Amino acid sequence: MQLITAQTGPEGKLVSKVLVAQDVYYPGESETKEYYMSVLLDRAKGRNIIVYSTEGGMDIEHVAEHTPELIYKEEIDPLIGLRPFQASRIAYNLGLSGVAMKEMSKFVTALYRAYEETDSAMFEINPVLKTSDNQILAVDAKVNLDDNGLFRHKDYAAMRDESEEDPMEVEASKSNLNFVKLDGNVGCMVNGAGLAMATMDIIKIAGGEPANFLDVGGTANAQTVKAAFNLILQDPNVKAILINIFGGIVRCDRVAQGVIDAYQELGNIRVPIIVRLQGTNAVEAKKLIDDSGLQVYSAILLKEAADLVTKVLEEQA
Known part of the structure; x- marks a missing residue:
């Protein structure tokens, strides 16, 4: 079908593939919680920054406009990298404790490592989901690779799908x-x-x-x-x-x-x-x-x- 959404514009986009994903919203749904998290470069400061919020699953621009106090930022010194106490602070600011806090700290650490090792310009996970049994999962993601780093990742360049581009x-x-x-x-x-x-x-x-x-x-x-x-x-x-x-x-x-x-x-x-x-x-x-x-x-x-x-x-x- 020709899928028409706010992202595709009025001309729409031909659907050529369908992704079937695991259902992670299983019983105990009232205990689940969605968060927003992204990693990107703050060019003004010359540092990577983790932007995160308790308001996941929605447009972060909308959150920034209406409830900016719910958006947190963690600056990362590129010479040192993400420190364990920073990952813990992120989990704490998201209101987590116990097992969920430990799992979120591990998730943040893995996310930042993925961002650096892939030479990406941005990793945006929205939503990050805490399941009813305290798992932390990336339910949806947007990743922008830095074209200048692709010479180090020829396997990524080989995955390019030209049918999805103009x-x-x-x-x-x-x-x-x-x-x-x-x-x-x-x-x-x-x-x-x-x-x-x-x-x-x-x-x-x-x-x-x-x-x-x-x-x-x-x-x-x-x-x-x-x-x-x-x-x-x-x-x-x-x-x-x-x-x-x-x-x-x-x-x-x-x-x-x-x-x-x-x-x-x-x-x-x-x-x-x-x-x-x-x-x-x-x-x-x-x-x-x-x-x-x-x-x-x-x-x-x-x-x-x-x-x-x-x-x-x-x-x-």
Whole structure:
């Protein structure tokens, strides 16, 4: 079936697998209790932090907004790691005692070890369940692996399920493109995440909506740009494309050649293209595009690029 939930969005998600799990809410249910627990990095302090609450099984943002006093935090010194007294303090703050407290302390210790050994960016267990016979179980979990650590965990990379990912984002990763699909009408191709964010702002100011975040990176060449171009054009909602390249490491003429190659290969491209190339070899890049005979709009300033976006959108309205 096509499952539609708040997480999938209105387009839904095709169900391809079903997980059958053990029922842990067995007799004595009145004695069970759900908790929230996560481990993540506090970038401001440079320390790992365990966030936990007695209010498990619900959205932690809702708890933070309405009952922030029920959220606890335990900072972990990365040079020392989680100390036994910290695990015990977490169990105590959750209101546990006796066997349940000992089991929770062991659970917290194992959770933190798993977070560190897997090079994860986040472990979120919601809910952590105390059963009626004082077992502590992870009933549901969300784990984000740090891509930068995957070279140490090739077995994890092999478990990747591309059917659960956006096909366009999968294709982008194969070309080493940083790509996130959005719901707008203006495709953008940029080098550098900061410039990409600024470009998306410019598109909004111009009256459009970004159709994607796409950073071709600092080592982009004609082949990379061609792959990015093909990716953007797969989106039927795209009404215009803004290419905004500041040539520092990347050479503007390579980007221009990639645009020309893609344009010629694809033939009749249905959407107008606005190109802004500044920096290394920008003059050569402009000449390449001007001599190519392509139907593209050329801009020097970011404001000019924004005005051209407005113009082409109004012409299509």
